Every structure is written in C-alpha cells, then in structure tokens.
Amino acid sequence: MKVVLPDKNIKTIDFTSVSIEQILLDLGINPLEVIVSRNGTLVSEDMIVGNDDEIQIIRIAHGG
Amino acid sequence: MKSESVRPTVPKCTFCENPAIVYRKEVNHHLCKTHFIADVELRVISNIEKKTLISDGDRIAIALSGGKDSTALLLLLYRLLPCWNDVHLIAITIDEGIAGYRVETIRSAQRLAHQFDIEHRIISFDDIYGNTLDSLLRGKESQACSICGILRKKALDKGARDVGATKLATGHNLDDEAQSALMNVLRDDLPRLVRNSSTMKSPYFIPRIKPLSDLSEKDIATYLLIQDAWTDLPECPYTHNALRREVRSMLSDLEYRYPGTMLRIMDSKRKIEHYLSGIEITEPLRHCKECGDPSSGEVCQVCLIKRSFSH
Numbered sequence A: 001m002k003v004v005l006p007d008k009n010i011k012t013i014d015f016t017s018v019s020i021e022q023i024l025l026d027l028g029i030n031p032l033e034v035i036v037s038r039n040g041t042l043v044s045e046d047m048i049v050g051n052d053d054e055i056q057i058i059r060i061a062h063g064g
Numbered sequence B: 001m002k003s004e005s006v007r008p009t010v011p012k013c014t015f016c017e018n019p020a021i022v023y024r025k026e027v028n029h030h031l032c033k034t035h036f037i038a039d040v041e042l043r044v045i046s047n048i049e050k051k052t053l054i055s056d057g058d059r060i061a062i063a064l065s066g067g068k069d070s071t072a073l074l075l076l077l078y079r080l081l082p083c084w085n086d087v088h089l090i091a092i093t094i095d096e097g098i099a100g101y102r103v104e105t106i107r108s109a110q111r112l113a114h115q116f117d118i119e120h121r122i123i124s125f126d127d128i129y130g131n132t133l134d135s136l137l138r139g140k141e142s143q144a145c146s147i148c149g150i151l152r153k154k155a156l157d158k159g160a161r162d163v164g165a166t167k168l169a170t171g172h173n174l175d176d177e178a179q180s181a182l183m184n185v186l187r188d189d190l191p192r193l194v195r196n197s198s199t200m201k202s203p204y205f206i207p208r209i210k211p212l213s214d215l216s217e218k219d220i221a222t223y224l225l226i227q228d229a230w231t232d233l234p235e236c237p238y239t240h241n242a243l244r245r246e247v248r249s250m251l252s253d254l255e256y257r258y259p260g261t262m263l264r265i266m267d268s269k270r271k272i273e274h275y276l277s278g279i280e281i282t283e284p285l286r287h288c289k290e291c292g293d294p295s296s297g298e299v300c301q302v303c304l305i306k307r308s309f310s311h
Ligand SMILES: [Zn+2]
Pocket: B013, B014, B015, B016, B017, B018, B031, B032, B033, B034, B035
C-alpha cells in the first residue's frame, strides 16, 4: 500500500489488515494532528484499509 | 513477506447509510459528510446560545486573518445568521507586515469577504504604529509572539471601534483555549486564567467572543476540507513560542489517549471563574498616562513596547 506522508514523501507498506489509526501510530503520528484520505476521499480513521489502497496524510497547519 | 489483499471495510454513519468520514470518539458517533457539517454547526450554535455570545441587532467584527480558523468562523457565522434578527458581519484583517506570509493570507481573506459579500477592512501595523512587524522586531525576534499579540489586540480593537462593532469575534478553537488555560496555570498567572473578555462589562472594551471554542483544530480543518474551503497557506514564520509548542504537543497526546481532556480543562477553568466571581483579583483599570487607553499599569503594554523600540 502506498502512503503519502505529510512531507509528500511516499512510503510503501505491506500488511494483511490494518486500521488507518494503526498506520498513523506506527508512523509515530498523533491522529489528532492530521487528516487522512483514502483514494482521494476523507475517511474515518477506524477504517480497515487494504493493500491496494492509497493513503494520504495531511498535517493540519496551526494558526488563525 | 507478501500478504493477501484485504477487502477494505468502510464504517457507516451512525445517523444514515452513508460512509463515515469522521469518528467522534468522545460521543461514539460515526458521521458522514452531511451529518458532520450539521454536527459542527450545532456545536457552534449551542456554544453561542449557552454563553449568549450573540444577540439580535449585534454588529459583529470578525477578526479575519485568512487562515483556517478565521475562515471557518466567517463561514459558520454567515450560515448561522438566520438564527438572529438584524445581525451584521464585518471582516477586519490586520496586516502586521510579515514578509513571505501575510501577502497570501490577506489575498485569501479578501477572496472570502468578496465571495460572501461582507464588508472588509484591512488595517496595517504600518498605519497604526508607523512600521511593519518585521522592522519593529529586528533584534527582538524571540519576543515576536508576545509583542505581535499585544500590538494586534490594540489594532483589532481600533478596527472594531471604527466600524461601530458591538462584538469582536475571533477564531480561537478548543486546542488554542485549552493550551492557553494550561499555560496560565504553568506560569501561575491566575488573573489571566480567569479573565473572561466576553462578559467583561467595561465601556472601554468591545466584548470579544470565541464562537468556535468548542471545536477542535481537527474539526475545523475537516469542516473546511470537505467543503473545498481549505487553502494550504504558509504558517507564520515567527511561531517561536516554545512553551506553547510543548503544551500543544503534550495536550494533543493526552487528548488522544484520554478523549475529552481539553473540554475538561475548559470546564475546570469555568468552575474557577465561577468560584472567583465577584472577587477582585486583577488590578483595577486605570488609564495609560501616555495614550489614555485603559491599562492595568501606569503605562499600557503597547506604549511600553513603543518605548522599547525608540531606544
Ligand atoms: Zn449521515
């Protein structure tokens, strides 16, 4: 599965079944500080994703 | 190790058949796009009603920096306008004069005000203080946020007064408010912890209201993103406040592990305010001997900053 990180770098990970929340925790990211989309659509983080999915992680900028 | 492809499972909205885009742990709700928008708007309106932040006939100046929080504030207040009679919105943008940052955010603010046909005033530090923040700060960069905060507050007050506003609304969210409350405890600053500028009955201040104070930073970002109102703007280059950065990261970690932490901090703050109501814990207001504005000391903070610049 392709994961687009907040810094736009791409990471490929392989697994059988995992929630988006777990992916974030494995990457050391607090789920409250990012928004995640799967194949271009916003999804709730308890969603279990598959190996064919593309996940994009967007960091929420602070301020005004 | 190659694994088999697993069929993705999309959680459904608690209130309809559509796929959920958000899971709100605190209340155990999955929400689809439509129900998330409704939920956010409901939380804002109940916050406003609970604290009577807006009344019929109000002229509300919105502090519109053009960033995500103030963009959401404008969008939400505009939508909720039919809840009151004869309430009028005016947007005020402060141009501090920060190179490489403000130009883009001001453009975004202008676009927004134009899109909703809201009267828009831009006030620059250059007009009020005779210089941009960048030049005022030279050699004092480490104090950027506190200096800018004091100067911006006065500029906003002036802007709001000039347009005849009865309220000044800012986009502070739950994360901001919980961080500030905890920082005031860490600094042992009780007067600042309990200062409540929305209910302050003073002829010198326009009451400040924070309609989004029950929404998290993530709620706001999500609300904008799903309505295509999200603009990826640069962050202020002066975000040097070391304590706030640490508190933010710690609180966000605690909130994740113990959902509801930030709301509980705000409840504690309200309880302390309640128990202290009627007790004088701040110096009585006097007038600055240099500019005449209300001040807690002989000379107000703005004039103190101006003095330090002339040296
Ligand atoms: Zn729904």
